[in-house]
Amino acid sequence: MTAVAVTDPGSGRRLTGSTTASATQMVAVLIEDHRERAEADPVDPSLAEEKRSRREKITSVAVSVFGDETIARAWLTRPHCDFDDRRPLAVAARDDCGLAAVTAKLASLDAHPHVEAPPARTVRTLYAEALDVLLRGEMADVAVARDWDLLSEVARLAFDDASTDLAVTDPSLFAAWREAVTKFHLKGWTNMTPQRVEEVRKRAAERAAERQRRDAATLR
Incomplete structure (x- = not known):
């Protein structure tokens, strides 16, 4: 059993727990989470501002649809079949066409939630x-x-x-x-x-x- 302590970036709270996973496995979890959050980051620094703006726009739309930032992020960072198993956040950040496509999908979910x-x-x-x-x-x-x-x-x-x-x-x-x-x-x-x-x-x-x-x- 390994003790684990992390600081939640949202609340600033220090969280403690324990796990049977190895240090390598826990690092893998953190890397996966970072990849989901950072997939939409540009390779070309000159495009950073445009991509950041599109990420903020689509995140705002998703929060409006789902009513919660955590749930919105969960949807945005999961591979989606409508986008060739790419994460909607990455698709939206790529270009204006991607942003429009993900916005349209969210509008469809909002109009017809199928819950x-x-x-x-x-x-x-x-x-x-x-x-x-x-x-x-x-x-x-x-x-x-x-x-x-x-x-x-x-x-x-x-x-x-x-x-x-x-x-x-x-x-x-x-x-x-x-x-x-x-x-x-x-x-x-x-x-x-x-x-x-x-x-x-x-x-x-x-x-x-x-x-x-x-x-x-x-x-x-």
């Missing part, structure tokens, strides 16, 4: 699903799908962390859970607390209601 109602879950089922999501590091999938109940439970498990009793009853799960919590913070999900999920849920509901009012007014 399916989550299945009815018992407390035990929700806990089991959330723990599986946390261990697999699939928070982005849940956030983009806007499954707020599941995302809130994932956040709760991450912030509650593994019980020390688990180290005795199920040491392998304890180690995996602690490692998953460390990666949760390293991947930038620190601000996604259960309370934050509820705030995002409310904003999403308000946005949907506003959309329905606009659609109704258009049909008159």
Whole structure:
């Protein structure tokens, strides 16, 4: 078990945890995260300002659509099939055509979210699903799908962390859970607390209601 301490760039909080991953594996996690954030950076320094401006524009649009910067970043930095498995952030930063394409995709998501109602879950089922999501590091999938109940439970498990009793009853799960919590913070999900999920849920509901009012007014 290796102790890990990182400083969250968003909040400035110092985060501590432990992991069974080797130093090489943890460096790989950090490199992957840096690659996702920096993929859109230009090779030619003279284009830096233009690309930075396009990144800021598309990030602003994504935050408006998803109602949260963390969720917006999750969508922007995941390979997307509509862009030949490239990350939307990189596509948008490349040139004005890329920016227009990603903006259009976000507009489509906003107009037609296609959010399916989550299945009815018992407390035990929700806990089991959330723990599986946390261990697999699939928070982005849940956030983009806007499954707020599941995302809130994932956040709760991450912030509650593994019980020390688990180290005795199920040491392998304890180690995996602690490692998953460390990666949760390293991947930038620190601000996604259960309370934050509820705030995002409310904003999403308000946005949907506003959309329905606009659609109704258009049909008159």
